[in-house]
Amino acid sequence: MKLEEAKKRVHALKEEIQVHNRAYYELDRPTISDAEYDLLVRELVALETAFPELVTPDSPSQRVGGKPLEGFKAVRHREPLLSLGNAFSGEDLLSFHHRVTQAVGGDKVEYVVEFKIDGLTVALSYQNSLLVTGATRGDGEVGEDITQNLKTIATVPLQLNSPVAVLEVRGEAFMPKKAFLRLNEDREEAGAPVFANPRNAAAGSLRQLDPKVAASRQLQVFVYDILYLDGASIDTHGEALKYLEQQGFLVNQERFCSGDMEQVISYIRHWSEKRHELPYEIDGMVLKVNDLSQRRELGATSKAPRWAIAYKFPAEQARTRVTDIMVR
Numbered sequence: 001m002k003l004e005e006a007k008k009r010v011h012a013l014k015e016e017i018q019v020h021n022r023a024y025y026e027l028d029r030p031t032i033s034d035a036e037y038d039l040l041v042r043e044l045v046a047l048e049t050a051f052p053e054l055v056t057p058d059s060p061s062q063r064v065g066g067k068p069l070e071g072f073k074a075v076r077h078r079e080p081l082l083s084l085g086n087a088f089s090g091e092d093l094l095s096f097h098h099r100v101t102q103a104v105g106g107d108k109v110e111y112v113v114e115f116k117i118d119g120l121t122v123a124l125s126y127q128n129s130l131l132v133t134g135a136t137r138g139d140g141e142v143g144e145d146i147t148q149n150l151k152t153i154a155t156v157p158l159q160l161n162s163p164v165a166v167l168e169v170r171g172e173a174f175m176p177k178k179a180f181l182r183l184n185e186d187r188e189e190a191g192a193p194v195f196a197n198p199r200n201a202a203a204g205s206l207r208q209l210d211p212k213v214a215a216s217r218q219l220q221v222f223v224y225d226i227l228y229l230d231g232a233s234i235d236t237h238g239e240a241l242k243y244l245e246q247q248g249f250l251v252n253q254e255r256f257c258s259g260d261m262e263q264v265i266s267y268i269r270h271w272s273e274k275r276h277e278l279p280y281e282i283d284g285m286v287l288k289v290n291d292l293s294q295r296r297e298l299g300a301t302s303k304a305p306r307w308a309i310a311y312k313f314p315a316e317q318a319r320t321r322v323t324d325i326m327v328r
């Protein structure tokens with residue numbers, strides 16, 4: 001095959017793989033079998049091996065990186081990754097709303113309510129639309145460089161869809177329930193210790209020094225916050241989420257925008273009851289002031305923003321299975 005022909009085929013393969021990724025991960029409606037998908041990736045890798053000049057940073061072949069690391073480098077975040085204050089009742093939410101309304105001088109306040117994905121926070125940094133660093137939250141100021149592992153996650157863009165000088169985003173890495181159950185079955189069979197919950201499984205997977213292990217764990221990342229953006233102007237959180245979607249990130253489609261606390265509270269109650277139907281675990285909901293200028297007015301304490309709060313669902317009654325006791 002000549003270079004020109006290979007170039008066309010490589011381009012077509014990358015497009016097709018991208019379409020299947022979106023269908024599989026975002027719409028949860030795979031359009032081809034895993035085997036057919038693997039064939040496409042294998043053909044792409046073979047062509048890139050034969051014609052190295054055709055390799056581009058955004059190629060799926062660049063996802064499962066090099067050899068295992070000796071350890072993780074420290075990464076200082078450009079902006080501190082704040083934590084969230086907690087609410088445990090309707091009253092807590094109403095007093096949060098009262099504080100916010102006071103601080104913005106009585107103006108109307110609108111909230112965006114999102115799932116609180118029960119995973120681990122990750123920060124992704126892009127320069128000139130290319131993924132440069134992926135890091136854990138760490139202590140909020142300094143995290144661990146887990147770029148090699150995050151690149152293996154198909155829904156983490158290696159290259160953004162439109163030009164932007166600097167974009168730093170925050171998201172939640174998590175393991176879907178099905179992948180968690182399957183992983184624990186495999187570990188039980190192999191005599192390895194099982195993970196207590198999907199959050200621990202996701203954290204354990206991203207702390208692996210060998211990216212091939214992370215690549216095998218079917219992790220996902222929902223992105224939900226812009227930490228830093230140089231290259232576009234955005235006025236509300238709703239616009240920010242749409243911008244992130246356009247850039248190619250996986251953004252959770254389920255969210256509710258309202259200034260009416262009655263509606264907000266009933267929306268939270270709805271998901272408190274229905275969360276078990278979700279394909280991933282959530283441990284609450286997050287309320288965020290939608291208007292970014294009101295957020296600037298509200299500011300943050302040293303630890304948490306004044307413009308957001310987490311509503312925590314009551315902890316599951318820890319079921320101690322009989323087998324657990326017997327095994328011990």
Ligand SMILES: NC(=O)c1cnc(OC2CCCC2)nc1N
Binds near residue numbers: 083118172305
């Ligand atoms: N676990 C989640 O799904 C989640 C966590 N945090 C936030 O927002 C924080 C980030 C910026 C201040 C509030 N949103 C979320 N959806």
